[in-house]
Amino acid sequence: MVELKTAGEIDAMREAGRVVANALAAARAAARVGVTLRELDAAAAAVISDAGATPAFLGYQPDWAPTPFPGVICASVNDAVVHGIPTGQALADGDLVSIDCGAYLDGWCGDSAISFVVGAADPQDLSLIADTEEALARGVAAARVGNRLGDIAAAIGSFTRSRGHGLLADHGGHGIGRAMHEDPDVPNEGRAGRGMRLRAGLVLAIEPMLIRGGDDYRHDRDGWTLRTLDGTRAAHAEHTVAITEAGPVVLTAA
Incomplete structure (x- = not known):
């Protein structure tokens, strides 16, 4: 069921x-060559705890997952697209890192x-990240009253394909509110003018996941991490966005 939020509820979100924005900033600030993913997790965890909030990922176990998620953040490196577990892996020079974070505050x-x-960046990686952020920006711009879910999907997908990138198959964004994952699903590719009409009060997590190669992926042995099937690198960008009469409002901006 799709739930619309009031102005006061959007303020709370x-x-x-x-x-979440502050936790991501802390994790990014801690990221240096030789630092472990577990240390990035600890940096984000401290921010969430200090704010009186609760991690959304820690202990989360959807139907498909073999075990509860063991971290506060998802830390995905290089060919890991999403859902990477923050382990003792140390970051190396040139690693492409994607950090996903969720938190509950006051419900x-x-x-x-x-x-x-x-460290030293491959220009192709920087281009992939920039394109991922641009795909997100285009998706956010399409999240307007009167548009449809397909307009968001088309904005993300058409730009991504024009840049020659893959999109993580079978994955996209979602509604969000009192639960981390709510209706509706928000695909990253589709036809404009199709799908549910967008209304004021709808809050969505919009999250393009771009790949330098193809769309296909595999599950890592840990049961959580999704890696590109062809071994190419990937990037992930996401915001929680409220649809209002005045236009889309990003709720997770720094």
């Missing part, structure tokens, strides 16, 4: 979004993701 959830390179 903005506060949860600030916590409302925020969800956001960023990608960046540690």
Whole structure:
């Protein structure tokens, strides 16, 4: 069931979004060559705890997952697209890192993701990250009253394909509110003018996941991490976005 939020509820979600934005900033600031993914997790966890919020990912176990998720953040490196577990893996020079983070504050959830390179960057990786952020921006711009879900999907997908990138198959964004994952699903590719009409009060997590190669992926042995099937690198960007009469409002902006 799709639930529309009031202006006051959107304000409350903005506060949860600030916590997530600050946690992502802390994880990014801690990311250096030789630092472990577990240390990035600890940096984000400290911000969430200090804000009186609760991690959305820690202990989360959807139907398909073999075990509860063991981290506060998802930390996905290089060919890992999403759902990477923050382990003791140390970051190496040139690693492309995607960090996804969610948190609950006063019963409302925020969800956001960023990608960046540690150390000396391959220009192709920087271009992929920039295109992922642009795909997100185009998806957000299409999240307007009177448009349809297909307009968001088309905005993301058409740009991504024009840049020659793949899109993680079978994955996209979602509604969000009192639960991290709510209706509706928000695909990253589709036809404009199709799907549910967007109304004021709808809050969506919009999240393009771009790949330098093809769309296909495989599950890692940990049961969580999704890696590109062809071994190419990937990037992920996400914002929690409220649809209002005045236009889309990003709730997880820094």
